[in-house]
Amino acid sequence: MSMSRRRLIVLGAVLLLVVVGVVAWVVTSRDDEDGVSRVEAAVAMAPGNTARFGWTDWSGVREELDADLAAGSSTADVERFLGKGFNADLTSTSALVSSAPILQERYGFSPATIDWELFAQSETGAVVLVGLPDSLDLDQLEEALAEIGYEEPTEDGGVWVGGPDLLAPLGTVSQELAYLTIDEDEQVLAASDQAATLETWRDEQRGDDLDDSISDVTTEMENALSASLYTGDYACVALAMTQAADADRTRAAGLISEAGEVSPLRAYAIATLPGGDVRVAMGFESEEQARTNADSRARLAAGPAPGQGGAFPDRFALGEVTADGAVVTMELDPVRASYVQSDLATGPVLFATC
Secondary structure (H helix, E strand, O other): OOHHHHHHHHHHHHHHHHOOOEEEEEOOOOOOOOOOOHHHHHHHHOEOOOOEEEEEOHHHHHHHOOOOOOOOOOHHHHHHHHHHHHHOOOOOOOOOHHHHHHHHHHHOOOOOOOOOEEEEEOOOOEEEEEOOOOOOOHHHHHHHHHHHOOEOOOOOOOEEEOOHHHHHHHOOOOHHHOEEEEEOOOOEEEEEOOHHHHHHHHHOEOOOOOOOHHHHHHHOOOOOOEEEEEEHHHHHHHOOHHHOOHHHHHHHHHHHHHHOOOOOOOEEEEEEOOOOOEEEEEEOOOHHHHHHHHHHHHHHHOOEOOOOOOEHHHOEEEEEEEEEOOEEEEEEEEOOOOOHHHHOOOOOOHHHOO
16 A cells, blocks of 8 residues: 555544544435536535535446446455455445445445445534445345334434444444434435434435535536545645645746746546546636646646656646646556545545645
8 A cells, every 4th residue: 555545544533533424325326307416416425514525426336347236246256346346446335345344234235235435524513325226125224224123213204313333333433323313205314423414415415506616516427436535625624735844845846947937726526437547637716727727737737746746647647738728637547556536536646735
């Protein structure tokens, strides 16, 4: 495991510790009638103050890895699938991986059967959207929850109360599953480590009519199997060169000066696509900034990688870099056995510096 991949795991653990509430939301597989992609629909359902999104297209991952799994598959089969997914750098954005065996065995759904998942984190809470298959009988799901020991809600759309004391005897189960709610119309299950978070998420969604930088970079993630998407404020902290050692920061400053003008990010996204290619999308304030930064950041992405170690060409071959409106996209062809997406979803990342 590379040093930067280990940093990703540690960073993720730290971020979860500072979050006040964490939510997991499972959503449907159906695209919007207007042609909105599933990732766009999921991001629209996340709270409006979300700063960090983690997308996993589980149905796409299963197809990519040729995994023939079903509700009746063994936990050993599920774990082998997740191991292959990890090696393909397709599972780092998921909040449910550690819980997968228990989910498969006791809950009636898991990464072996769900359609997709979105983890959305803010300073006050987090949401993970993950898709229940149409084939899942919600009555059977509710029966499974009752059998596990969740207290049934007193009204439709209410919260199933579990709590940490319920989860502990089950085995390795994420605290995100402590409280649950089900939207039967949308075939959606929501889960959180705080009941209060579930009681408000319906009223705090971003919506699908926003014209902002997150929406712009999300559009570029349409076919992503796994992706991380950040607001500008979050990206400028999570990817900052300030996390690097003094010598690396000094070297980075010189490389940036040589590359040309670098503008602040308004959004950042990186995704693994079918076939293993990786795409980066960066949002800027204007079309002019995007055109300028397409050149400067392409130079940075083709050179040394201070803070990450070595050089970016050791990790990927840089393909087409384009500016379309206020968004710059980069196409990356990863070197075999490299973890480009998960490595470059945490800082320091020179070409994503603010």
